[in-house]
Amino acid sequence: MTEHSRVWIDAETKIADAPGDHHDELRLWLRLFSVTRLMENDVRSRLQNEFDVTFPRFDILSQLYRVPDGLILGxxxxxxxxxxxxxxSVIKRLMDDGMIVRNQNPNDRRENIVQMTALGREKFIQMAASNEEWVRNLTKDLAPADVKALLALLQKMKTSVRRALDE
Amino acid sequence: MTEHSRVWIDAETKIADAPGDHHDELRLWLRLFSVTRLMENDVRSRLQNEFDVTFPRFDILSQLYRVPDGLILGxxxxxxxxxxxxxxSVIKRLMDDGMIVRNQNPNDRRENIVQMTALGREKFIQMAASNEEWVRNLTKDLAPADVKALLALLQKMKTSVRRALDE
DNA sequence: GCGTTTTATTTTAGGTGTCAAGTAATTTGC
DNA sequence: GCAAATTACTTGACACCTAAAATAAAACGC
Incomplete structure (x- = not known):
């Protein structure tokens, strides 16, 4: 039991589980939320302890890593x-750390393009590798077929949510 | 398209999707995270707009509603x-709103028991009903079988995560 | 072409989150 | 029985988060 594994009694565990009633969607939401929070808490504390980086900053770096040309803030x-x-403010701190740079778009001076620096790229690669390892470890009891099934079902769910939000 | 449905291009959409490689677990985590954030953002803004309550406060009320005897802060x-x-601090604000009360346990004066008030209970019931409706709407394109499957798989996933955290 | 509108970003106020250090109450161990 | 350890909670410093108002630049409309 490491410092990363404080045992949570999560928000959903104690709900009377009477599967098949009319509340499955709510239960699904609660379970989704609790798994996410459980994983996020662990990943966040590891990022902090091992790389001295916050989850939101890591999140930004992940995005920028995949888009070498950079992204505008919006x-x-x-x-x-x-x-x-x-x-x-988060961008500002990442700039102070030398992980990213920010440049005004000369063709539209409202836009500010942020890009990773070489340093940011180098550090991010290490974080990303550890991150993937942590996640694989957390999910190691899931069979590959379960992972596939979850990916597909969560895609469906995401599509449903997006559709509902667009209405 | 309502105010609740700002269109997000989420953190996971743009990852090259080459299903079947060795990164499915990471992809699963990203997808889980993005669905959750998508739903949470919507629920949070609705709670704020329609009930003037924050998500964390609603979260606390949900817990206390199910435990009439109350819970200690820990x-x-x-x-x-x-x-x-x-x-x-969140407890303090809920007390200021008259939704909960807080009492020291006379048998162990370190412990503080928080319980819902009648007002809190009354207001929570309305919020919970709306919340469930929102969630059902967001997930309405999921077949009941999909919901069941997701519930089971997420349970597996949660078990895996908990086990890993306990190591 | 010039005022109006829209778009991109920043600022501000207020709430929530962590961690670490501090206080107070209880339990442990000798 | 009393010092030391543990448990429950609070506080303070700092980071993130939203919504809404403010600023600045570009696009639009007639």
């Missing part, structure tokens, strides 16, 4: 699903 | 999977 905000006003 | 912290230091 795109970043949308991809991370956080509000635009939030990005400003 | 239990609450564990169930919500948030750090103990966090609970204090």
């Amino acid at each position: 795109e970043l905000s949308q991809r991370l699903m956080v509000s635009p006003g939030n990005i400003t | 239990e609450l912290s564990q169930r919500l999977m948030v750090s103990p230091g966090n609970i204090t």
